[in-house]
Amino acid sequence: MHAYVIGNVAVDETIRVEQWPLAGASIFGSHGSSDLGGKGANQAVIMARCGLATTLVAPVGVEFRAQSIADRLAAEPVECRLLRQEGKSSDFSIIFTTPDGENAIVTTTDAAENLLPEDALPAISEAQSGDLAVFQGNLSGATTEALLSEARRRGMVTAFNPSPLRPSFQELWPLVDIAFLNAGEALALTGASGEAAAAVLHARGVRDVVLTLGADGALLSGGGAPLRVAAMPASVMDTTGAGDTFMGVALASAFLRGARLDELALIHAARASALTVSRKGTLNAFPSIEEMSAILAQL
Numbered sequence: 045m046h047a048y049v050i051g052n053v054a055v056d057e058t059i060r061v062e063q064w065p066l067a068g069a070s071i072f073g074s075h076g077s078s079d080l081g082g083k084g085a086n087q088a089v090i091m092a093r094c095g096l097a098t099t100l101v102a103p104v105g106v107e108f109r110a111q112s113i114a115d116r117l118a119a120e121p122v123e124c125r126l127l128r129q130e131g132k133s134s135d136f137s138i139i140f141t142t143p144d145g146e147n148a149i150v151t152t153t154d155a156a157e158n159l160l161p162e163d164a165l166p167a168i169s170e171a172q173s174g175d176l177a178v179f180q181g182n183l184s185g186a187t188t189e190a191l192l193s194e195a196r197r198r199g200m201v202t203a204f205n206p207s208p209l210r211p212s213f214q215e216l217w218p219l220v221d222i223a224f225l226n227a228g229e230a231l232a233l234t235g236a237s238g239e240a241a242a243a244v245l246h247a248r249g250v251r252d253v254v255l256t257l258g259a260d261g262a263l264l265s266g267g268g269a270p271l272r273v274a275a276m277p278a279s280v281m282d283t284t285g286a287g288d289t290f291m292g293v294a295l296a297s298a299f300l301r302g303a304r305l306d307e308l309a310l311i312h313a314a315r316a317s318a319l320t321v322s323r324k325g326t327l328n329a330f331p332s333i334e335e336m337s338a339i340l341a342q343l
């Protein structure tokens with residue numbers, strides 16, 4: 045069993061400022077942190093740290109950031125197919141933070157938006173029936189649809205996290221086996237919440253639906269009666285990547301056991317996410333390989 049995560053990777057640079065820059069102003073700031081992020085990279089690294097054989101397929105530019113992305117990912121147990129986009133910049137985020145804890149984020153999407161299906165399709169040409177194909181919302185709707193269709197044609201299990209939201213996602217549900225959404229995404233895409241939102245997605249063809257509800261835990265609707273799993277207590281520092289941790293660990297937990305998503309997968313995911321929210325950063329905040337192994341050993 046192999047997992048292919050097809051999505052974005054981005055460099056996150058955090059700059060501390062005393063006040064927000066106004067139009068036309070030039071202000072001083074200090075370096076907060078540098079980390080790797082992007083929902084595709086986040087989920088791939090999480091799954092690989094869980095011990096699931098995982099390939100990240102992600103577009104990068106042809107400039108210095110592409111090399112630093114490759115170097116950072118080389119320290120992870122994930123196999124990388126970084127697809128170089130001629131004439132494009134690798135995606136990056138500038139995150140301004142102020143002393144009162146507020147932040148403002150600007151993210152470029154040149155690499156992710158411009159990835160064409162023909163660039164990415166060869167990366168899953170060796171995928172087998174039963175392998176996992178994982179998608180998020182950063183690639184264009186057309187590319188996501190083409191890749192989901194190819195994954196289906198190959199008999200892969202498809203998992204989709206519609207974040208960031210795009211209206212065209214409504215067309216994709218018939219190609220999706222497993223959906224992970226937070227409460228806002230569920231409301232925007234189904235007009236409903238909780239079990240009613242899951243019912244809308246089941247009616248569109250989605251087999252298993254996981255709704256994440258922040259500190260209120262998560263809901264799984266699939267095989268049997270819907271079940272809820274509570275969030276684990278955490279002293280919250282930074283919730284960035286909580287949803288990616290939850291999705292990656294839930295999928296890895298189930299697939300490593302050869303099981304369909306179940307209560308144990310969500311319990312493992314909640315434990316891992318509680319660690320992520322208690323630390324600052326993105327990849328740097330995720331549970332380590334050792335922590336993942338201890339979490340997944342718990343019954």
Ligand code: ATP
Nearest residue numbers: 226256257258259261275278283285286287314317
């Ligand atoms: P993000 O966009 O911040 O990555 P998300 O909106 O996709 O997150 P959430 O529903 O906020 O996802 O969180 C996913 C999971 O993380 C929750 O189901 C829960 O298990 C855990 N979690 C989130 N917030 C908290 C919290 N305050 N305390 C403990 N666990 C939390």
